[in-house]
Amino acid sequence: MSDFQRDRLIAAVDEFAAAMKKRLIYKADVKGYHGWDTWLNSSILSLLVDAMKKPITLDTKPYKLIDLANFAMFLWLRLRRKK
Numbered sequence: 597m598s599d600f601q602r603d604r605l606i607a608a609v610d611e612f613a614a615a616m617k618k619r620l621i622y623k624a625d626v627k628g629y630h631g632w633d634t635w636l637n638s639s640i641l642s643l644l645v646d647a648m649k650k651p652i653t654l655d656t657k658p659y660k661l662i663d664l665a666n667f668a669m670f671l672w673l674r675l676r677r678k679k
Contacts, residue, residue, distance in 0.1 A: 612662075616669065619662045632670045640671045 597605075623629040632640065644667035652661070 612665070615658075615662050616666055619659055620666055633674070635670075637671065637674050640667060640674065643667050644671060 644664065647660075647664050647667060650660070
């Protein structure tokens with residue numbers, strides 16, 4: 597991979613991570629959601645699976661994909677910390 601390609605990949609991940617953070621702050625501050633780190637892993641998995649059952653098309657709102665990514669991050673982090 598060239599340095600240019602690597603830089604573009606890193607920039608894309610940084611942009612996506614920033615969108616994830618922005619959405620998490622919105623959900624916490626505006627919607628009052630909290631406690632992801634105390635939920636049962638099965639609850640997080642259930643939320644992720646339910647979200648994935650909804651059709652994704654080219655008309656899907658970008659925040660819906662961010663929500664999926666955030667649920668996946670919650671579960672990934674929780675499973676990783678179990679080790």
